[in-house]
Amino acid sequence: MDRAQLLAELLDEELLQRFRFRAAEADRENRFFDEDLAELAELGYLAAFAQPGASLQAVVRAQRRLATAAPATALAVNMHLVWTGVAKLLKDRGDDSLQFVLDEASAGEIFAFGNSETGNDSVLFDSTTVAEPTGRGGYRFTGKKIFTSLSPAWTRLGVFGKDSSGTEPVLVHGFIDRGQPGYSIADDWDTLGMRASQSNSTVLDGVEIPAARIFRELPVGPNADPLIFAIFANFEILLAAVYAGIGERAVTLAAEAAKRRRSLKNDAPAASDPLIRARVAKAAMLMDGIYPQIDVLAAEVDGQADHGTQWFAKLVGLKIRSTAAAREVVDLAIQVNGGASYFTGNELGRLYRDVLAGQFHPSSEDSALGTIATAWLGPVPDPAGESD
Template sequence: METGSETIAQLAARLGREFAAGAQQADETDSFVAANYAALKDAGLVEAAVPAELGGRGAEIGELCDMIRLIAHGCSSTALAFSMHTHQVAIPAWRWRHQKLAVVEPLLRRVATERIVLLSSGGSDWIGGSGKAEKVEGGYRITARKVFTSGAAAGDILMTGAVLEGETPPKVLHFGVPMKAPEVSVADTWRTLGMRGTGSNDVVVDGLFIPDAGVALARNAGEWHPLFQIIATIAFPLIYAAYLGVAESARDIAVEMAGRKPANPHAISLAGRMDTSLRAAQLAHRHMIATVEENAPSAETVNETMIGRALVAEHAIKAVELALELAGGAGFYRAAGLERRFRDVQGARFHPLQQGPQAAYAGSMALGLPVDKVF
């Protein structure tokens, strides 16, 4: 696909419109949006977050969020799955720019030149870690089942970790898993309420050898590490850009459908409440981006990011609920696209930090209490 002089936002908007045609079929058949990933590669968006000096497009966090959000207007699943690759590139790109970390350069160059797709196993690899790492000669033997691995079928490297046995306190080792290794398989488990086209299947790792040199980090399990402060601060504006895009597209559909009928006070009120909720989500998301742009990840930026994440989730979900009500009975039909967006936006509830831990983190920060083990 020729990119020409299109900006990243223009590319994303155009692709989003193209992806819309197949979004319903992917939803109805639980099919991974593989063709859309091919289009994203052809458009050069796989390397959007790679610094320009390393062969990428050098996009900053705000541009990347717009990319994900605009893709979501057409296909929620593509946007959410692609946000997982995008944040796995944006994090080492940030470390290259701001920490001058040379070790990330080979990976970033591979993304730019080979257009490899990075996977994240999301919540299953959160602060507590998951999976088992057994120390063997020259490295570690890994056994794990990584759930919620969005885009698993299209991935080249799974950025993941495992808990090292026999250590006190328990340690989590971080490394990349080559998806083509014979010890790695994808289990077809993704049958869900929404975001059905993300292909977020389980990845099973059965006895994979990771050499000592392949371990990028060892950290204490169950405690916030500075790297996870970077991850949380940068990743979640990208992930929640997908849900914001879902809410924006639901709003537009509802306004178009409501415009076919004479206005009445009830519809006018619903439209006003819907736009108010959507604006709240948009403003909260802008705050998340502004937090990244401080370029100083810390316990405080995690708090601000997670407050933003909670507000985007709450108000995006509310905006879509109101959109469905504004559209009326016609919106209940699957062909309208609203009920799919209603289901897709529910996924905003389930990423870390979920409602309870987020409130505990924010409350602990407010009262000057430790947050190093709040997750």
């Protein structure tokens, strides 16, 4: 039995039903998914990338399945899986610099992603956080990180910041241990959707990361370091899987609603209405175009396919297509389900709020279009360098 089958067996129907029930409660109460996380940890799910035969493709399939029950749980767990997936991708390519991430995840540590910053549209290529050298190989970090999923539970937080003390600025990456002083977690996660993720802001107030926990120093701006590809590949593909799970669940709910509802005017099941049938069919067709794209790209990362300068275009394009398709599918499902969707306790109403978050994750549509245009057309020509 391969890893994909093993992970699917961990997420059996009974577990998914429990998660689905708790997802509604956590959303209503705006609280963290403690029970889900404890079950996943007990099953060994959080150490999936550290197991023999692990693959991105297998984990992606499992995350899509998890998201059909509890999207916010899946989204937050993604942030841990991104780091463990990065460590595995690098290891597969001969770089053991993050082996400790796999080792510690196997021992029960929970990793979180603390890179997002307000107004930083350069994403990984610049930072508003200050990284000040300690003189002992470590750094003190000062700044604010937003959308820090797993805030109540992480034990290791990956952050980066900019050291401008030298001739050329460098971007410094390292991990904070939860027990360290010098940071605080804001209680500011009161959002429209993905509420159980509890992605609170994290304020870094000179928190020190010793040399042993600093794992990269990179130049500002785009560069070819494998870490950048590893983060983008795992982040974008795992993210696409979560939103594909939302879309998949929406199609199921739309079909159930069409079979359940009945037209008083026509004295017939809604499933016999041509418009209802067309909406369900369109929703299913949209999602059927997304699943294989996610699966193939994950397999190509595992197989170390060479797409050259097209890799980032493929990754950001997948993210945009997946989140946009899921949003359209949820909208179609709501049209099929009718006014009941408008009540806060309705599952489709919750999916509608959750799916909106897809547009705020990197890469944005504008950024993705720029990346894809550059892959196909090259950088924008400098007018000053053109001849008359």
